Amino acid sequence: MIGLDGEQMVKIEDYKVNKMVCNEISKFGFHDGVRCIWLYKNMIQLVIIIDSERFKWEYQVRDVCNNSLYAGYYNYKYGRNELVEKIDKQVQKIISEMVKNKILIEK
Secondary structure (H helix, E strand, C coil), rough: CCCHHHHHHHHHHHHEHHHHCCCHHHHHHHHHCEEEEEEECCCEEEEEEECCCCCCCEEEECCCCCCCCHHHCCCCCCCHHHHHHHHHHHHHHHHHHHHHHEEEECC
């Protein structure tokens, strides 16, 4: 995924869903293919969606208070702040854990 200013974030196309564990993702905290993880208090949330029929996945960093994407994560036009840096590291760590647990496979 690339921010609006072109800066790299975790890129969905760098990973694929492991077909072998696709039906067992509920034991990793997924409900109906969706896992929500709080990144900052109860305001910013990571939403990971795995489509077990098409073996596709995506993620969003959401601003729960405004029911929208967290603009600071996607738009770096006005610079980055400590919160965005922290969130980016958390997202990368969570994706790495998904690779370690063989939910995702690096291409």
